[in-house]
Amino acid sequence: MLRHRTASRLAVLALLGSGLVPLAAAPAGATPGCVDETAPSVLQNGCDDSLPPETTLTASPAPNAAGLVTVSSMTFTLGWQVTDGDQGPFGLECRLTGGPQAHDWRACTSPVTYADLPDAAAGGYVLEARAADLGDRGRTPDTAPLLPPTVADTPDEDPTPATFTWGQDTRAPFVFVTGTSYDEITPTQPVVNGAGVPIRLNSSEAGSGFECTDNDRPVACTGGGRWELPDPTAGRHRFSARTVDPAGNASAWSEPIEFFVPRNLTRQRGWAKVTGPGYFRGDAIKASRRGARLVLPRTTVGELRLLAATGRGHGKVRVRVGKRDWHVVDLAGPKAAMKQLVVIDRYSGLRAGRIVIESLSARPVVLDGVVARPNRFPAANRTGRR
Incomplete structure (x- = not known):
C-alpha cells in the first residue's frame, strides 16, 4: 500500500531550472498507504493503490457431497471486502465456464442467477467472480511528462477470484424390483421357505442407492443385482423399493411385490x-x-x-x-x-x-x-x- 505522498521534489525543480537533469536518477517511489491513484508531478511522487478489494461469493442451493444439485437454476450472492479504508467505487465481474451460457469476464451485479441450465456432471460448471476498484482502474500513476516512472501500476481487481464449481442432475432415476421366488400354486404371492427372500434391485442410473420397505417398515437393502431380505417374519409381506441417484433425486416407489413366509x-x-x-x-x-x-x-x-x-x-x-x-x-x-x-x-x-x-x-x-x-x-x- 502506498498512502503517503512524498512532499518535495525541490531538487528536481532546481535541476530543471538550471537545465541539468540527471540521466541516471532512480525513481523515488511512493511510501506505503495509498488508497487511490495519482499521477506524479514535479512536486510529489505518484501514488498507486496496490491493495485491490477481495471478493465474497455464496451459492444457493448448495451442492451435496457429490458436488451436484437437483435444480436447473443457480443464484450467487457476490460482494467485496476492503481493509484499507478505500471508499471505491467498486464493481463486480463474472466468468462462467461450461454449458451453452458460458461467457468470458463481464460486468455483473449481485445477485447473479443462471436459469435453465442443462444437466452436467460434477464439475461441469465453474463460476468465477472478482471485485474491481473502478475508481482506480482508469488512472495510471506514471503519466507525468518529463519525469521517470516512480510507481508501478498494480492490478485494480482481485487477483484471486472467488470460484464455485458444481454439477447438475434434475432427472429422477427408475427403479426395477423383481421377486425371484417361484410358486406354481400362487405365483403372484409365492410362499418363501428359505432363510431369506431373494429379490433383484436395479436402477437406471449407475451409482444410485436404494431405499426399501417391508410391510411399510424401512429395511436396509442393496442393489445392483440379487439381494436377499434376511430372516423375514412369518406371515404376509409386501415389499417395495425406490432408488436415489448421486444427486439425491428419488424414483417413485415400485409396485409392491408380495410373498408369504410360513x-x-x-x-x-x-x-x-x-x-x-x-x-x-x-x-x-x-x-x-x-x-x-x-x-x-x-x-x-x-x-x-x-x-x-x-x-x-x-x-x-x-x-x-x-x-x-x-x-x-x-x-x-x-x-x-x-x-x-x-x-x-x-x-x-x-x-x-x-x-x-x-x-x-x-x-x-x-x-x-x-x-x-x-x-x-x-x-x-x-x-x-x-
Whole structure:
C-alpha cells in the first residue's frame, strides 16, 4: 500500500531550472498507504493503490457431497471486502465456464442467477467472480511528462477470484424390483421357505442407492443385482423399493411385490424337536404316536399348506380349522426333508378358528411349518410414498 505522498521534489525543480537533469536518477517511489491513484508531478511522487478489494461469493442451493444439485437454476450472492479504508467505487465481474451460457469476464451485479441450465456432471460448471476498484482502474500513476516512472501500476481487481464449481442432475432415476421366488400354486404371492427372500434391485442410473420397505417398515437393502431380505417374519409381506441417484433425486416407489413366509412349528406335548439343514429355519418337530396334537392360535384361513417331511413308512395327520371338517394328509411317499402339501386350496372359501393338527398312527410324522392365509389380499398401504 502506498498512502503517503512524498512532499518535495525541490531538487528536481532546481535541476530543471538550471537545465541539468540527471540521466541516471532512480525513481523515488511512493511510501506505503495509498488508497487511490495519482499521477506524479514535479512536486510529489505518484501514488498507486496496490491493495485491490477481495471478493465474497455464496451459492444457493448448495451442492451435496457429490458436488451436484437437483435444480436447473443457480443464484450467487457476490460482494467485496476492503481493509484499507478505500471508499471505491467498486464493481463486480463474472466468468462462467461450461454449458451453452458460458461467457468470458463481464460486468455483473449481485445477485447473479443462471436459469435453465442443462444437466452436467460434477464439475461441469465453474463460476468465477472478482471485485474491481473502478475508481482506480482508469488512472495510471506514471503519466507525468518529463519525469521517470516512480510507481508501478498494480492490478485494480482481485487477483484471486472467488470460484464455485458444481454439477447438475434434475432427472429422477427408475427403479426395477423383481421377486425371484417361484410358486406354481400362487405365483403372484409365492410362499418363501428359505432363510431369506431373494429379490433383484436395479436402477437406471449407475451409482444410485436404494431405499426399501417391508410391510411399510424401512429395511436396509442393496442393489445392483440379487439381494436377499434376511430372516423375514412369518406371515404376509409386501415389499417395495425406490432408488436415489448421486444427486439425491428419488424414483417413485415400485409396485409392491408380495410373498408369504410360513409359520415355523415349535415343540408341543407329544412332539420332539429335530434339526437338519433341509428343514425350514433348520428344525422341525416329530411325533411317533397316535393322537399327538398341535394347536395353533386362532386365525382366518382361505388357504392352508403343511411343510412336512415325506418318506416311505411315514404316517398320516389330519388337519382342521375351527369346527370345520377334518382333512387327512398322507406323508408317505418319496423321501424329502421338506415338501409343501396343500390341505385347503385358496378357492375353498374363508374359515376362522384354531388350527388343529393330529397324528393318526404310530408311524413317524415330521412337520416343519404351516402356511395359513386368507385368499383375499388387501390393497397396499401407500402412506408416506408421495
